[in-house]
Amino acid sequence: MSLQYKKALIEQTRKRIIEESIPRIVQCLDELSVEQIWHKENANTNAVGNLVLHLCGNVRQWILHGMDGQEDKRQRDLEFSEKGPLPRKDLKDKLDVLSRELDEALERIVEKDLLKVRSIQKYFQESGVSILFHVTEHFSYHTGQITYFTKMVKDIDTAYYGKLDL
Numbered sequence: 001m002s003l004q005y006k007k008a009l010i011e012q013t014r015k016r017i018i019e020e021s022i023p024r025i026v027q028c029l030d031e032l033s034v035e036q037i038w039h040k041e042n043a044n045t046n047a048v049g050n051l052v053l054h055l056c057g058n059v060r061q062w063i064l065h066g067m068d069g070q071e072d073k074r075q076r077d078l079e080f081s082e083k084g085p086l087p088r089k090d091l092k093d094k095l096d097v098l099s100r101e102l103d104e105a106l107e108r109i110v111e112k113d114l115l116k117v118r119s120i121q122k123y124f125q126e127s128g129v130s131i132l133f134h135v136t137e138h139f140s141y142h143t144g145q146i147t148y149f150t151k152m153v154k155d156i157d158t159a160y161y162g163k164l165d166l
Contacts, residue, residue, distance in 0.1 A: 003111060006109070006114055009129065010106050010132075012136075013106060013135070013136050014103065014106055016140060017059070017099075017135070017136060018099050018102060018103055020143075021139045022098070024147060024158070025095060025143055025146055026092055028150040029048070029088050029092055030088070031154050031156065031158075032088075032150060034084075034085045034088055035085070037049045037084070037088060038083070038084035038086075039153075048146050049085070051146055052095065053078075053079040053080075053082055054079040054142065055098075055142055056094050056095070056098050057075075058135060059098055059102055059135055059139070060072075060073075060074055060098070060101075061074040061076075061121065062120055062126075062131050063102060063105055063135055064101060064102070066120050066131055067105065067132075068105040113128045114132075115128065115129070
């Protein structure tokens with residue numbers, strides 16, 4: 001894999017997670033009350049607060065641990081069992097720290113890291129490329145759920161592309 005492909009992949013991972021998804025989640029958190037952030041419609045849905053914790057855990061396990069070699073301290077079950085209400089500020093702080101740590105980890109990725117296969121969650125054998133794809137699409141997926149919930153309960157247009165003449 002050439003250096004320009006590595007650079008493009010890292011730039012797009014950074015753009016989609018750090019520059020797009022995280023600010024969108026923060027915007028939604030700012031729109032929602034703490035009660036709305038921790039609302040679960042039923043046993044088969046997740047609260048926005050749980051999704052934020054889950055996204056932080058996923059990035060930490062898959063990229064920060066899986067690719068960057070940091071300690072894997074993830075407790076996935078706790079991401080979903082947290083009842084809250086953790087304050088909005090705490091969730092936003094977690095996203096801010098995650099953004100900085102992810103940005104730093106992405107800077108450390110070298111070409112050979114993208115093709116190296118690693119074991120993730122004991123069951124998945126993934127290359128660096130597949131890890132970055134997985135985390136990016138996973139983050140986007142849950143960002144969409146958070147956005148949908150916010151639009152539904154607040155009856156607002158998030159205007160993510162409001163400044164663009166599309």
